[in-house]
Amino acid sequence: DGGITQSPKYLFRKEGQNVTLSCEQNLNHDAMYWYRQDPGQGLRLIYYSQIVNDFQKGDIAEGYSVSREKKESFPLTVTSAQKNPTAFYLCASTIAGGPYNEQFFGPGTRLTVL
């Protein structure tokens, strides 16, 4: 089955720690995205990548980092510089960047800072 997976489903972090959220897709999509969702809110774009070895900051990139070494993978690191990281994180992909492509979403990772 083709799809997009995220792991872990739940993640707990102590203050001051960096954590990495995994996102993998086997849809052969070029573009991948990371969003943050806070309770009762919409999605805010953290980072996106249109092609391997290239990525751009979204609207709330501070305190986060990404890499895109493989087409299938787009991991997100939440660093200790992110002051309020508790949120629901969603990864998505599209065939290619462009105005007429739907985004396919993973199931999400819920991060809680203890």
Added chain:
Amino acid sequence: SQQGEEDPQALSIQEGENATMNCSYKTSINNLQWYRQNSGRGLVHLILIRSNEREKHSGRLRVTLDTSKKSSSLLITASRAADTASYFCATDADTGGFKTIFGAGTRLFVKA
């Protein structure tokens, strides 16, 4: 500020009734999309309407787009309890499509 804003924020209806959700946006767009999110899950794409289209149907879903008013509506006919979810509109905000901007969503609750 967010490009898309949904109205109402929350909607509660009886099974069998129609549900209408509205979305307003601020800048010109190439397309507008509607997504659905069940609690604690990822989003699922429902329908995409291009800026040169005025209405689109998919099963029990009907989407309209009025670019002169910068607004869209999503109608779900004959709602079912399984339609209970949050619904988001999203636009490309004339960014060339590389960024999709989501609204805050409408929370729909369908009572059986």
